[in-house]
Amino acid sequence: xVIIKFVFGxxxxxxxxxxxxxxxxxxxxxxxxxxxxxxxxxSIEYFKQFNYELIFAxxxxxxxxxxxxxxxxxxxxxxxxCTLRNTFTDRDGNYVFKKVERNDGYxxxxxxxxxxxxxVDITKQSFKNYGHYGADKRLDSKDSLNAYVDWAYNSCIxxxxxxxxFVASKDDEVAGYIAYKKFIEEDKxxxxxxxxAVSPNHRRKGLFPDIDIIAxxxxxxxxxxxxEHNVLMDNFSVTKSHMSVGFRxxxxxxxxxxxxxxxx
Numbered sequence: 001x002v003i004i005k006f007v008f009g010x011x012x013x014x015x016x017x018x019x020x021x022x023x024x025x026x027x028x029x030x031x032x033x034x035x036x037x038x039x040x041x042x043s044i045e046y047f048k049q050f051n052y053e054l055i056f057a058x059x060x061x062x063x064x065x066x067x068x069x070x071x072x073x074x075x076x077x078x079x080x081x082c083t084l085r086n087t088f089t090d091r092d093g094n095y096v097f098k099k100v101e102r103n104d105g106y107x108x109x110x111x112x113x114x115x116x117x118x119x120v121d122i123t124k125q126s127f128k129n130y131g132h133y134g135a136d137k138r139l140d141s142k143d144s145l146n147a148y149v150d151w152a153y154n155s156c157i158x159x160x161x162x163x164x165x166f167v168a169s170k171d172d173e174v175a176g177y178i179a180y181k182k183f184i185e186e187d188k189x190x191x192x193x194x195x196x197a198v199s200p201n202h203r204r205k206g207l208f209p210d211i212d213i214i215a216x217x218x219x220x221x222x223x224x225x226x227x228e229h230n231v232l233m234d235n236f237s238v239t240k241s242h243m244s245v246g247f248r249x250x251x252x253x254x255x256x257x258x259x260x261x262x263x264x
Contacts, residue, residue, distance in 0.1 A: 016056070022150075023143050025053045032063040040069040044263055054259055056132065061252040074263035075256040078132035080233040084247035087226045088216060096246025099217075100210045106175065108214045111165035116156040118174035119167070123152040126197035131232065132255040151195050155179035162194045166214045168207040175202035178211045180218075180227070191219055193229035208241040216245065 016029040028047060034057075035043070047055055057075060059067050071077070090096055100108055111119075124145065128134070133144035155162035162179035169175060178196030182189070198207050219227045229247065231239050 019056070019147075022147060023054075023139060026051055027054045027056065028052045029056045029058075031057070032059045032066055035063075035066050040066065040073060044073055044258075044260075047258075048260055048263075052260055054257060057256045057258065058253055059256065061254060067254055067256070070256050070258065073258070075258040077254050078135040078257050079255045081230045081253045081255070082233055082239070083228055083230050083250040083253070084239070084242045085226050085228040085250040086212075086216060086242075086245070086247045088220055088224075088246075090246075097213050097216055100213050102210065104205075106168050106170050106205070106207065106210075108166065108168055108210055111156065111167055111177070111179075113156075115165075115167055115169075115174050115177070116153065119156055119165075119177050120149060120153050122174065122177065122197050122199045123149050123195070125200055132257065136257050138259065148195065152179070152197075155194050163191065164215070164218060166211050166218075168198075168202070168211055170202070175199050175205075176207040176211060178208070178215060180215055182224075188225045189223065190225050191215070191227045193227075206241075208238065209245045212242060212245045212247075 014028045014030060014034070016027045019027040019029065030043075038046070055075075057070060059070070061067070067077075086096065088095060102108070127148035128145055129141070130145075130148060133139055133147050134141070136144075151161070155165060156179075161181070163182040165177055165179045167174050167177040176196070176198035179194040180191040181194050182191050196208070196211070216227060227247075228250065229242055230253075231242065233239075233252075
């Protein structure tokens, strides 16, 4: 009875159409809230009953009980992420960042349509074998890279994917970018980083934190309550870049993959 009740209430929220189409088989995507209504044991029965081949589970580390239960059944951790948050000011009301001042030819500005191809190229160079897709060797490596390439491209052309993109450019060449999505939840408004990267030819020049600052100024001008990024825990350079302009750890998550033919 638990399974039947669950199917009619939540089926479409589990099925990941974009991932299923990309990789060519049925994939589900869940988070820890999924387990408010169903046990790990019943959920696995459900996945098998409805012919899922792979489940992506992103679980808050505070729900270690769920993580351990999934691991015992055959799920494996594929990445770990930290959410970094910036509320713009410190306890005394002072801004936690300084205005960008550059004299090396780099310009910080908003995205233009003509930037799209360059942003896609930077993404192709930056996301090979990246994240939970790249960590799963059963997934096709080209399809895994295209997950990020498509994400970047759709950020450029679809306001439902990204609300705003800021870039660093030099001599009309995009050197780096970060895309952001605006969210409104109850009485809070914030922006979350969607995807971003710096071209290999322009790294170690402080571009990422400077793009962050432009975005923080946008957030302040629009009365956001905060901005945030999810960063892989082993991506130390990006973590340090965000923290250098006032982002601080907020929560910790793990992403697990469960292949149904490996689950006991």
